[in-house]
Amino acid sequence: MPDASSPLVQLDALTKTYREGDQERAVLQEVSLRLNRGDFSVLMGRSGAGKSTLLNLISGIDQPTSGRVRIGDTDLTGKSETERTRFRRSHVGFVFQSFNLISTLTVGENVRLPLELAGRAPRATKDRARAMLDRVGLADRADQFPDRLSGGEQQRVAVARALAHEPLLVLADEPTGNLDYDTGQAVLTLLSDLVVDTDTTLLVATHDPEVVPRADRVLHLHGGSLHEEVPEYITSGT
Amino acid sequence: MTLLHRSSRRYLTRHPWLMGLSVLGVAIGVAVVVAIDLANTSASRAFELSAETVTGAATHQVVGAGGALDDDVYRRLRAAGIRPSAPIVEGYGSLERGDRTFQVVGIDPLADAPFRPYLGTGAGSDLDLGTFMTDDAALMSAPTAEAIGLSSGDTLRVGIEGTTHPVVLSGLISPQNERTRRAVANLLVVDVSTAQQLFDQAGQLSRIDLLTPSAASAREAYLRRVRESLPDGAQLRRSDTRTETVAQMTKAFDLNLTALSLLALIVGAFLIYNTMTFSVVQRRALIGRLRALGVTRGEVFRLVLGEAAVLGVVGSGIGLLLGIVLASGLVQLLAQTINDLYFVVEVSELSVPAWTLTKGALLGVGTTLAAALPPAQEATAASVSTVLRRSTRESTLRRRAPGGAGFGLLVAAAGSLLLLVTEQSIWAGYGALFCLLVGAAFMIPWAVVGLSNGARPLLGRAAGVIGRMAARGVVTNLSRTGVAIAALTIAIASTVGVGVMIDSFRGTVTSWLEQSLQADVYVQPPSLVFRRSTATIDSTVARRLRNVAGVEGAYSVRRVTVRADVGRTDLVAVEPGPETADIYQLKAGTPETAWEAVRSGPSVLVSEPYSYRYDVGVGDTLRLQTDRGQQPFAVEGVYYDYGSDLGVALMSRSTYEQFYEDRGVSGLAFAAADTTSVDAL
Numbered sequence: 029m030p031d032a033s034s035p036l037v038q039l040d041a042l043t044k045t046y047r048e049g050d051q052e053r054a055v056l057q058e059v060s061l062r063l064n065r066g067d068f069s070v071l072m073g074r075s076g077a078g079k080s081t082l083l084n085l086i087s088g089i090d091q092p093t094s095g096r097v098r099i100g101d102t103d104l105t106g107k108s109e110t111e112r113t114r115f116r117r118s119h120v121g122f123v124f125q126s127f128n129l130i131s132t133l134t135v136g137e138n139v140r141l142p143l144e145l146a147g148r149a150p151r152a153t154k155d156r157a158r159a160m161l162d163r164v165g166l167a168d169r170a171d172q173f174p175d176r177l178s179g180g181e182q183q184r185v186a187v188a189r190a191l192a193h194e195p196l197l198v199l200a201d202e203p204t205g206n207l208d209y210d211t212g213q214a215v216l217t218l219l220s221d222l223v224v225d226t227d228t229t230l231l232v233a234t235h236d237p238e239v240v241p242r243a244d245r246v247l248h249l250h251g252g253s254l255h256e257e258v259p260e261y262i263t264s265g266t
Numbered sequence: 267m268t269l270l271h272r273s274s275r276r277y278l279t280r281h282p283w284l285m286g287l288s289v290l291g292v293a294i295g296v297a298v299v300v301a302i303d304l305a306n307t308s309a310s311r312a313f314e315l316s317a318e319t320v321t322g323a324a325t326h327q328v329v330g331a332g333g334a335l336d337d338d339v340y341r342r343l344r345a346a347g348i349r350p351s352a353p354i355v356e357g358y359g360s361l362e363r364g365d366r367t368f369q370v371v372g373i374d375p376l377a378d379a380p381f382r383p384y385l386g387t388g389a390g391s392d393l394d395l396g397t398f399m400t401d402d403a404a405l406m407s408a409p410t411a412e413a414i415g416l417s418s419g420d421t422l423r424v425g426i427e428g429t430t431h432p433v434v435l436s437g438l439i440s441p442q443n444e445r446t447r448r449a450v451a452n453l454l455v456v457d458v459s460t461a462q463q464l465f466d467q468a469g470q471l472s473r474i475d476l477l478t479p480s481a482a483s484a485r486e487a488y489l490r491r492v493r494e495s496l497p498d499g500a501q502l503r504r505s506d507t508r509t510e511t512v513a514q515m516t517k518a519f520d521l522n523l524t525a526l527s528l529l530a531l532i533v534g535a536f537l538i539y540n541t542m543t544f545s546v547v548q549r550r551a552l553i554g555r556l557r558a559l560g561v562t563r564g565e566v567f568r569l570v571l572g573e574a575a576v577l578g579v580v581g582s583g584i585g586l587l588l589g590i591v592l593a594s595g596l597v598q599l600l601a602q603t604i605n606d607l608y609f610v611v612e613v614s615e616l617s618v619p620a621w622t623l624t625k626g627a628l629l630g631v632g633t634t635l636a637a638a639l640p641p642a643q644e645a646t647a648a649s650v651s652t653v654l655r656r657s658t659r660e661s662t663l664r665r666r667a668p669g670g671a672g673f674g675l676l677v678a679a680a681g682s683l684l685l686l687v688t689e690q691s692i693w694a695g696y697g698a699l700f701c702l703l704v705g706a707a708f709m710i711p712w713a714v715v716g717l718s719n720g721a722r723p724l725l726g727r728a729a730g731v732i733g734r735m736a737a738r739g740v741v742t743n744l745s746r747t748g749v750a751i752a753a754l755t756i757a758i759a760s761t762v763g764v765g766v767m768i769d770s771f772r773g774t775v776t777s778w779l780e781q782s783l784q785a786d787v788y789v790q791p792p793s794l795v796f797r798r799s800t801a802t803i804d805s806t807v808a809r810r811l812r813n814v815a816g817v818e819g820a821y822s823v824r825r826v827t828v829r830a831d832v833g834r835t836d837l838v839a840v841e842p843g844p845e846t847a848d849i850y851q852l853k854a855g856t857p858e859t860a861w862e863a864v865r866s867g868p869s870v871l872v873s874e875p876y877s878y879r880y881d882v883g884v885g886d887t888l889r890l891q892t893d894r895g896q897q898p899f900a901v902e903g904v905y906y907d908y909g910s911d912l913g914v915a916l917m918s919r920s921t922y923e924q925f926y927e928d929r930g931v932s933g934l935a936f937a938a939a940d941t942t943s944v945d946a947l
Contacts, residue, residue: 113560113561113563129555132276
């Protein structure tokens with residue numbers, strides 16, 4: 029486990045380029061960032077600005093063209109694809125815009141999956157999944173398949189799944205993008221409450237300005253560079 | 267069961283059609299392979315059993331040059347103290363009752379017991395040897411007699427080469443075990459003199475069985491003594507040579523059947539590949555989600571292969587059952603074909619060896635796994651972010667299409683080269699064919715892209731936006747359409763290829779028949795092996811036929827099986843007439859000099875299949891075993907012949923009579939006089 033005083037996420041001069049035909053396009057250029065344990069950060073930017081790319085690099089799904097990604101004590105850039113995957117299954121939780129629940133598993137099994145992948149005992153996975161579903165108010169839907177649930181319910185299951193295995197870091201990519209306003213707010217409340225309770229670091233990539241007031245830090249991605257904005261409610265002390 | 271496996275199982279059960287198609291693909295492939303293998307094995311086993319039954323404990327045999335052996339040789343061996351030894355006259359006959367073909371074996375009951383004790387003719391037997399040896403009497407397996415409703419004392423009507431002979435069933439053989447029961451099921455045992463009479467082989471034997479001492483030095487001395495007692499033309503050989511020869515005869519036939527059955531499995535593999543690819547493409551997003559959650563590439567790979575293994579096991583299981591059912595019908599067709607082309611075999615039961623079933627199951631599961639390997643690899647090779655977007659995969663595939671086509675071209679070129687270099691090997695032929703098919707399959711995606719792009723403006727003009735979309739859709743879903751079109755291409759290519767081959771072969775055979783059948787009337791006794799009729803026309807009948815009014819010319823044909831230095835050889839002796847040179851079209855050699863040589867001395871022509879099979883050509887010398895010992899015959903020409911895939915050697919009747927004692931005639935061709943109509947003749 030990382031030292032509580034050192035940053036949990038440390039990005040140094042991160043660059044990611046893609047080849048398009050004969051040309052190379054830089055999506056991220058020399059991006060550096062520190063996120064502390066328990067931080068709730070929001071990542072803003074226009075479509076195509078590189079928000080999802082940055083989340084993929086932090087989670088180890090993709091490798092940067094140059095630069096370094098460090099989560100806790102682990103330098104992901106030096107790891108093989110399999111090692112990064114194994115790291116992700118134990119220490120990272122995901123919440124996607126389109127929920128991305130596994131359609132062939134029940135709600136309860138979806139929440140149990142990251143626990144099982146992390147190597148927890150079957151009995152423990154069942155208990156933990158039941159507790160998490162209870163926290164998101166869906167304990168009675170554990171045996172149903174995801175297609176029987178509404179969008180808001182599916183995203184609540186996704187939140188329970190992302191936090192079930194007690195990850196160091198939760199990455200949320202447009203978590204309210206497919207939800208109506210009220211449901212989106214309810215999901216955000218649930219997510220922020222859970223990360224506060226578990227002292228988990230949360231990074232939310234979104235267009236939604238409604239997320240900003242809930243965040244400790246607001247990051248803007250523009251032209252491949254990252255800029256931090258100090259929210260008005262923090263400077264004004266409200 | 268882990269959650270990943272549970273997810274996988276639910277996916278399969280939620281897509282029953284997809285799963286059913288995959289299982290069907292494996293099942294049909296395995297069923298065809300197993301059915302043909304079982305039918306082949308059953309026919310071989312039936313032949314081996316009948317050969318073993320008749321061979322019994324004999325270690326060696328003495329045989330004649332042209333198939334028959336003077337019975338004086340037997341007397342000579344007995345006088346030299348070669349014992350135990352037993353004379354055998356054998357052939358095939360059909361029983362009117364029960365419509366069955368029997369192997370008729372003529373034995374000497376007084377000398378036979380050490381060789382075939384299970385026939386019950388030795389000391390201690392309750393068989394009336396007096397009746398058996400003096401009357402036309404026969405023994406038959408008790409279960410067979412019961413099955414066709416016969417009992418001891420009944421008269422059998424045995425058909426041999428067109429003549430029906432009455433024989434009394436004087437006793438029944440009671441098999442002591444299952445093996446003997448199956449071995450003697452189609453056996454009719456008669457006294458050697460009765461057999462000589464039935465097969466019109468007075469004074470002749472098919473062979474003499476010998477039992478050598480077991481000690482090596484004694485065996486050598488014994489065999490030396492036997493060789494010293496044998497006249498020219500008679501030959502000593504091991505008993506198992508006969509089974510080996512038969513296996514050699516049907517080797518190419520068996521191989522062709524096996525290769526065709528494997529083609530069914532290859533088509534099945536395409537089906538598996540297609541459905542597995544489809545299932546992976548359909549689950550691309552699901553796999554991406556799993557990968558994002560921390561499922562490794564190896565786990566995804568094993569998951570897809572595990573699904574394929576389940577489909578393979580279920581498909582193979584169904585295929586094995588289907589194969590056994592199919593084989594029980596196929597075995598009779600196969601036996602009929604072997605009877606028509608090679609030798610007589612009566613298959614009364616289907617042998618189901620465990621090895622054939624194991625082989626079929628391994629082949630089914632193995633092919634399924636091999637076919638699922640590329641889709642499984644595809645599912646795991648792309649990075650998670652790419653997996654979440656299918657368009658990337660399609661564009662990658664489009665980019666790789668020209669490279670794939672180049673690789674396909676190389677594989678096809680390697681296949682063509684293989685065909686040119688090793689044109690004699692049937693295995694190399696199938697290898698080359700496989701390379702061509704695989705090469706073509708790799709070229710398909712590139713061709714699809716090119717053709718679709720070419721068709722887009724045309725379809726656009728014909729059907730507007732919908733037409734352009736249709737053409738574009740084929741390319742944008744290349745991962746699915748490419749494989750489906752490749753499978754369809756191969757299926758159509760196989761069908762057209764086989765169709766053209768059959769049509770072309772049929773055309774060639776028709777023109778060959780028109781060329782070859784220039785006489786007006788042909789006479790040949792019925793034979794159990796249709797294409798290799800060695801049956802003999804009764805000499806009085808032959809004489810009478812030659813003198814029928816209206817016959818202007820009569821030419822005889824004698825067909826026998828002899829041994830040559832290259833192997834077992836079907837020898838045809840003809841009386842060359844004025845039109846003979848036109849009938850036999852030479853592929854190699856000059857007609858005038860070749861026929862002159864054949865008419866005048868120890869020279870032969872060989873058929874094209876014979877030349878191909880034994881690598882014999884003009885200028886070579888063929889050494890044939892004759893009644894005058896082994897003699898050299900110059901090969902003067904190679905002629906086209908589609909009558910036998912085993913090939914034949916041809917000599918003139920006068921040369922044949924010079925080297926063989928046999929004066930029999932297997933067939934006669936007559937030319938009608940100008941004043942006589944063919945119908946009247």
